[in-house]
Structures are given as structure tokens and as C-alpha cells.
Amino acid sequence: MANKLISQMGLPPSIANVFAARNIMTAKDALSLPEFELMTLLDMGLDQVKSAVERISEIICPPYQTALSLMEDRVRLGGHLPTLLRGLDDALCGGIPFGALTELVGPSGIGKTQFCLKLSLLAALPFCYGGLNGRVVYIDTEYKFSSHRMVEIGKNSFPQIFQSEGMAQQMAGRIIVVRMSSLPEFMERLQQLKFTLIQHDVKLLIVDSMAALVSGVNDTSTAGPKQHLLRWPLSFLKSLAEFSRIPVVVTNQVRSQNTDEAFHYPFQVQEKDSSKNFERLESHLIAALGIQWAHAVTIRLIFEAHSGVWWVGERGAVEILLACKGGHVQHNP
Amino acid sequence: MEIANLPISPSHRAKLLSAGYTTFSSLSAVSPSQLARDLNIALQEASDILKVVSDITRSESLHGGNAILKGAQTAWDMLSEEQMQKRITTGCDDLDTILGGGIHCKEVTEVGGVPGIGKTQLGIQLAVNVQIPVEYGGLGGKAVYIDTEGSFMVERAYQVAEGCIMDTLDKFGHHRKVILDCQEQMQPNSFLANIFYFRICSYTEQIAVINYLQKFLAEQKDVKIIIIDSVTFHFRQDFDDLALRTRVLCGMSLKLMELTKTYNLAVVLLNQVTTKFTEGSFQLTLALGDSWSHACTNRVILYWNGNERHAYIDKSPSLRSASAPFSVTSKGIRNATSQCKRVRMM
Numbered sequence: 001m002a003n004k005l006i007s008q009m010g011l012p013p014s015i016a017n018v019f020a021a022r023n024i025m026t027a028k029d030a031l032s033l034p035e036f037e038l039m040t041l042l043d044m045g046l047d048q049v050k051s052a053v054e055r056i057s058e059i060i061c062p063p064y065q066t067a068l069s070l071m072e073d074r075v076r077l078g079g080h081l082p083t084l085l086r087g088l089d090d091a092l093c094g095g096i097p098f099g100a101l102t103e104l105v106g107p108s109g110i111g112k113t114q115f116c117l118k119l120s121l122l123a124a125l126p127f128c129y130g131g132l133n134g135r136v137v138y139i140d141t142e143y144k145f146s147s148h149r150m151v152e153i154g155k156n157s158f159p160q161i162f163q164s165e166g167m168a169q170q171m172a173g174r175i176i177v178v179r180m181s182s183l184p185e186f187m188e189r190l191q192q193l194k195f196t197l198i199q200h201d202v203k204l205l206i207v208d209s210m211a212a213l214v215s216g217v218n219d220t221s222t223a224g225p226k227q228h229l230l231r232w233p234l235s236f237l238k239s240l241a242e243f244s245r246i247p248v249v250v251t252n253q254v255r256s257q258n259t260d261e262a263f264h265y266p267f268q269v270q271e272k273d274s275s276k277n278f279e280r281l282e283s284h285l286i287a288a289l290g291i292q293w294a295h296a297v298t299i300r301l302i303f304e305a306h307s308g309v310w311w312v313g314e315r316g317a318v319e320i321l322l323a324c325k326g327g328h329v330q331h332n333p
Numbered sequence: 334m335e336i337a338n339l340p341i342s343p344s345h346r347a348k349l350l351s352a353g354y355t356t357f358s359s360l361s362a363v364s365p366s367q368l369a370r371d372l373n374i375a376l377q378e379a380s381d382i383l384k385v386v387s388d389i390t391r392s393e394s395l396h397g398g399n400a401i402l403k404g405a406q407t408a409w410d411m412l413s414e415e416q417m418q419k420r421i422t423t424g425c426d427d428l429d430t431i432l433g434g435g436i437h438c439k440e441v442t443e444v445g446g447v448p449g450i451g452k453t454q455l456g457i458q459l460a461v462n463v464q465i466p467v468e469y470g471g472l473g474g475k476a477v478y479i480d481t482e483g484s485f486m487v488e489r490a491y492q493v494a495e496g497c498i499m500d501t502l503d504k505f506g507h508h509r510k511v512i513l514d515c516q517e518q519m520q521p522n523s524f525l526a527n528i529f530y531f532r533i534c535s536y537t538e539q540i541a542v543i544n545y546l547q548k549f550l551a552e553q554k555d556v557k558i559i560i561i562d563s564v565t566f567h568f569r570q571d572f573d574d575l576a577l578r579t580r581v582l583c584g585m586s587l588k589l590m591e592l593t594k595t596y597n598l599a600v601v602l603l604n605q606v607t608t609k610f611t612e613g614s615f616q617l618t619l620a621l622g623d624s625w626s627h628a629c630t631n632r633v634i635l636y637w638n639g640n641e642r643h644a645y646i647d648k649s650p651s652l653r654s655a656s657a658p659f660s661v662t663s664k665g666i667r668n669a670t671s672q673c674k675r676v677r678m679m
Contacts, residue, residue: 027675030536032577033543034584039342045381046340060537064549067528069479070487080486093488100483180456239534242483263608263617265636267645267654292569293604294448298484 003028009059013136015052018042026058074098080125081204081247082130088301096247097299101238104251105287106303112251115303116206117150119249121157123204124174129161134203136175137193139186139211145177169311183213183229190236197244205240209252211288230289234296250297253288336360339389341382348372349382353497362387370446401436419472420597421558423455423465424497424666428644429510430634437510438472438557438599441589441628443564445619446635451642451661452603453484455494458527458666461494464524466518469501473600474557475527476551479542481566485530489573494524496664508666529556536567543588547669550596559592563603567622599669602629 003026006019022239024030024042037047076242080094096102104112120138125131138145151172155162162168180186336349352371420435429435436442446452460478465471473629478485498519524543550556580618583626589600609618632648645656659668
């Protein structure tokens with residue numbers, strides 16, 4: 001949209017020619033400049049510049065919808081992938097949402113990959129069993145995908161489906177696993193994914209895990225360069241999710257946080273001093289990948305183990321504390 | 334006003350000055366054909382220039398509003414106007430109190446905070462609360478929600494609308510007549526129908542939508558709040574030229590302020606945070622830099638205080654710096670409860 005050519009916008013020819021003569025070809029060029037600068041550059045009166053900018057803006061501006069019609073679209077086209085964990089589905093208003101980036105965060109061994117395996121199965125199931133009847137692209141960066149485990153989960157959770165001949169093969173056949181371990185490779189594959197998603201009826205994209213891609217980069221260990229690297233994959237993943245209306249699930253690691261790193265606002269400084277001693281004793285865990293990434297994901301599911309035991313069979317003793325992003329905080333026993 | 338400041342093209346201005354026309358009085362007596370001959374331009378262009386000059390001189394001599402200065406208002410008039418304005422409630426009484434009753438119309442309020450603190454929740458709550466009918470003490474207006482991150486969840490908006498309607502009807506439970514009159518308006522679906530949603534995917538579209546809003550608002554008379562969630566996202570991603578970014582942001586903020594004054598509505602901008610190295614340590618601050626921090630009228634920062642969510646008025650011409658606790662519940666933003674569960678990890 002931003003790169004639409006001015007010559008194709010139906011402006012009066014004299015004005016369109018002036019824009020072209022000054023090398024302002026796309027709407028992006030025109031709208032990036034303040035109006036006075038445009039006036040100087042194009043040598044036109046202010047009124048003319050204003051009306052040209054108005055016309056360009058009107059064409060570039062995306063159409064609006066009322067929230068009601070958004071709701072109706074979601075109901076009609078389906079908006080969620082149910083996880084079959086009732087508390088989670090209730091809090092997420094139906095399940096993992098389409099068109100948004102969902103992040104799974106937790107310490108290692110808590111069950112993020114298991115959850116991803118379960119989600120892949122759920123997406124591959126036919127409609128009659130509550131699935132999305134589609135393919136799944138599973139990007140595995142830590143070589144953790146275990147097809148044996150996935151079939152085991154399938155047999156235990158949906159015995160009636162997996163009993164019948166060939167179903168296991170068909171379901172497993174719908175899950176496409178891609179292994180990669182470097183960020184440049186990831187970025188290259190993402191480009192190809194755009195077409196694959198539409199052509200092959202992919203209904204779910206899982207990246208397990210995102211943090212592993214970045215941590216492999218040989219840079220000085222400051223937050224700056226790493227966040228910069230993620231900017232493009234991040235916005236690309238988001239746009240992929242939205243335009244193909246599929247859920248995109250990404251897993252993230254945690255790292256321990258130095259108490260010196262605990263960031264505060266300038267007006268909070270005084271409060272920090274009084275509790276400084278107490279805080280030093282605890283070491284907090286925070287999600288990796290930084291604050292800019294955290295702003296960009298729509299839903300963040302944080303996995304914590306409270307009872308000390310996790311993953312006992314299918315309905316494990318993992319307590320899922322729902323994160324504050326995307327909904328209100330709710331505690332699931 | 335000088336010739337040098339006329340809003341005409343630079344080449345015409347240069348020609349006027351070099352032909353000897355330095356003041357307006359010198360232009361008042363000249364005819365279009367004479368000007369065309371002197372400047373060596375087409376007749377139509379000369380008459381356009383004279384028209385611009387006469388418009389300006391005419392408007393300067395008009396007495397608008399105040400006899401002393403055109404278009405000015407006395408402070409007393411402004412005060413009486415402000416006192417008649419209704420505020421948009423946020424749903425949390427403490428937060429409303431520190432905001433002076435709620436979000437003000439005719440002002441640009443910026444709300445910033447770390448991810449997960451509730452900025453989008455506050456945005457959705459305001460988009461719903463602005464629609465509370467006048468009979469129930471609200472503004473009865475519509476909302477424009479400009480989403481740059483894709484974080485607007487329509488099911489959540491439905492939940493918040495339901496919660497708001499339920500609480501409003503509870504509060505006014507004894508006024509039976511009022512309830513019957515507004516029956517159709519007080520349905521979650523009709524609240525959703527009054528939220529206009531724009532999904533923006535690049536900064537060009539963000540600029541375009543703000544330009545387009547001038548036309549949109551002229552057609553949709555009832556819009557009382559514009560929420561931009563978030564104003565930062567595209568400006569952090571695509572810009573390498575920071576000087577250009579500052580200029581574009583300035584232009585955008587001026588246009589938004591103009592919109593609030595012309596159409597008498599509130600603008601709420603949601604912003605992200607970043608870290609800044611000041612006074613020897615890293616501190617949190619709102620994104621987009623120091624020049625952007627001048628763009629808004631009021632600035633509210635949402636932050637975690639231990640396990641509770643708090644809001645702090647960071648900058649305001651009339652409100653005192655204060656903080657207030659609030660909480661995010663299934664019904665939306667409400668007063669803080671005594672026990673609040675905060676997830677251990679950030």
C-alpha cells in the first residue's frame with residue numbers, strides 16, 4: 001500500500017507530472033515529507049499541496065471496519081484454535097487466536113515443545129474432531145521435534161482417530177518439519193514460506209524456538225544488536241500471521257536477571273532504594289529477546305511449575321498462569 | 334504579514350521580491366494583468382497570487398471572537414467551556430480522580446508502559462466507555478481505534494462492553510425509566526458497532542489515516558475519542574533517518590492536536606518503553622525520544638509497583654503528579670483489589 005505509485009492515483013495530470021519530475025514516485029515518499037517541504041520542493045502553492053496530500057492519503061488509507069463486523073467475520077471464518085484445555089480456552093476466548101503472534105515462555109523442561117506438539121496435532125485433525133484440517137509448518141531450531149512422541153500423544157489423546165488404519169500416517173503426514181539453526185537461514189526460509197502457506201493450505205506455523213536462533217549469533221552480549229536483528233523477522237511473522245489469518249506460535253527461553261538490571265522509571269528511584277537489599281536475594285527470571293520483542297507479541301503464555309511436578313501424562317500437573325498481555329490475569333488450579 | 338511568508342510557491346515569491354513588491358500595500362493597487370507583465374507569469378497565476386493576498390488581508394481585519402485579537406478567547410470563556418465538558422471515565426475511580434475526572438476532550442493524552450501492563454486494555458476500555466449514553470453520565474459518542482500492532486482482540490472488546498453495560502445499569506438501577514429508554518443502545522453489539530477500526534501496516538499508512546481522519550470526522554459527527562495503539566510500532570521498525578522521523582512525528586502530533594480542537598474530541602496515544610542511559614544507570618522511559626515527549630498534552634505512565642498496577646501522571650499542564658492503583662479484570666479496567674496476582678516473570 002505504501003509503495004503505490006503516485007502516477008496511478010488519478011491526480012490531475014499537471015500535479016502528477018510535478019511529483020514525478022521531482023522524483024517523488026510513491027506515496028511513501030510524498031507522505032514522509034512535511035507539507036511546507038513539499039511546497040518548496042515542488043514549487044506549488046500550499047492549497048494545491050494540501051489537496052494533493054489529502055487525495056493521496058485517502059487512497060492509501062486502509063478501509064475501516066466496525067468492531068461488530070470484525071466480530072462477525074471472526075465468527076464466520078473461525079477465529080481460534082481450541083487447545084482443549086478448558087481454562088486456557090476460556091481465558092483466551094476460544095483458543096489460540098488466528099492472525100496474531102502467540103508466545104510461549106518458560107524455563108527449560110517445562111513442556112513448551114510438548115505443548116507445540118499437541119497444537120500441531122490439533123491443527124491437523126479433521127473438522128469433525130475439532131481440528132483445522134490443515135497442514136502445519138513446524139520450524140525446529142533446537143532439534144527437539146520428536147515424531148515418536150507426537151504419535152504417542154495422538155494415540156493417547158485421540159484414540160478413536162488413531163486406531164483406524166492410515167490415520168496416524170495421514171495426520172503425521174500433514175506436519176511439515178523444517179530444521180534450521182541460523183538466523184540468516186531462517187530469514188531466507190521465511191520469504192519462501194509466504195507462498196507455501198497459501199499454496200498448501202497451512203493452518204498453523206510454529207517456531208520452536210526463537211531465542212535459539214538469536215543466541216547463536218556471535219555478537220557482543222549486549223541487548224542492542226540482537227534486538228536489531230530480530231526486527232525484520234518479527235514484523236514479517238506478524239504480517240504473515242495477519243494476511244494468511246493463521247495462528248503463529250513462537251517459543252521463547254528465559255534467562256536470569258541481574259538485579260542491577262531491574263529497570264525503573266525516574267520517578268520510581270526512591271522506592272527502589274528501600275527494597276534493594278531484599279531484591280538482591282532473589283534472582284528473577286525474565287523472558288529472553290528483550291523488550292521490543294515483548295511489545296510485538298500479542299499473547300504471551302507463561303509456563304511455571306508450582307507443584308514441582310510437571311508433565312504427568314496428558315493432563316499434567318503444569319499450572320498455566322495466564323499472562324497479563326491480551327486478557328486479564330487468571331489463575332488456573 | 335510579509336511577502337516572504339506568503340503561502341505561495343517559492344519561485345513566485347522570489348519573482349515578487351525581485352520585481353520590487355515587498356509589502357502588501359504595494360500589491361493592493363496593482364491589477365492582475367499588470368502583475369503578470371511585471372513578473373512575467375501567466376495571467377491566471379497572477380490573479381491567484383492577488384487572491385491569496387486579499388484573503389489574508391481580509392481575515393486580519395475581521396473581528397473574530399475577541400475584539401483585541403482575531404480568533405482569540407478569553408481565559409474565562411475557556412474555563413466555562415472546560416467545566417461544561419464531560420470527561421471519559423476509565424472505569425477505575427482512583428485513576429479518574431488523578432486524571433481530574435477522566436480523559437479530557439480537546440487534549441492529547443499519551444499512555445505508556447511496559448508490555449503486559451494493560452495499555453491495550455485501557456484503550457479498549459476507553460473505546461467502550463466513551464459510548465455510555467448521556468443519560469448515564471457519559472458522552473454517548475463513538476470511537477476510532479487505529480491499530481498498528483494487531484493487538485485489538487474483538488472478543489475482549491465484547492467482554493469489556495458487557496462488563497461496562499452491566500456495571501452502568503447496576504449503578505443506575507433505581508431509575509427505571511432511564512433504563513427502558515436506552516434499552517437498544519445498551520447492548521454489547523451496538524457498542525461494538527460504534528467502534529471504527531483501522532488496521533495500519535506501515536508508517537505511511539499511519540500518516541495517511543491521520544490525514545484522512547479530517548474528512549472522516551467531518552462525516553461522522555459523533556466520534557469523541559481516537560485511540561492509536563500504538564503510535565510507536567512502525568516508527569521503531571522502519572526508520573533509519575532519525576531526523577526525518579522527528580519531523581514526521583512532529584507533523585503528526587500537530588495534526589492530532591488540530592483534530593482535537595476542531596472536532597472537540599480526545600486523542601489517546603499508546604506508547605512503548607525503551608531504556609535510556611541517564612545519570613549513570615539505565616532507566617525506563619517512553620519511546621520515540623525527547624522531541625516526541627513535547628507532543629502530547631498529558632502523559633500517563635503505567636507501571637508495576639510490587640505486584641500491583643499503578644498509573645502515574647508524568648506530565649500535565651493542570652494535573653498534579655500523582656499515582657493511583659488500578660487492576661485489569663474480566664470486565665475491564667477497575668479499581669485495584671487488595672490481592673492482585675502478578676506473574677513472577679516479566
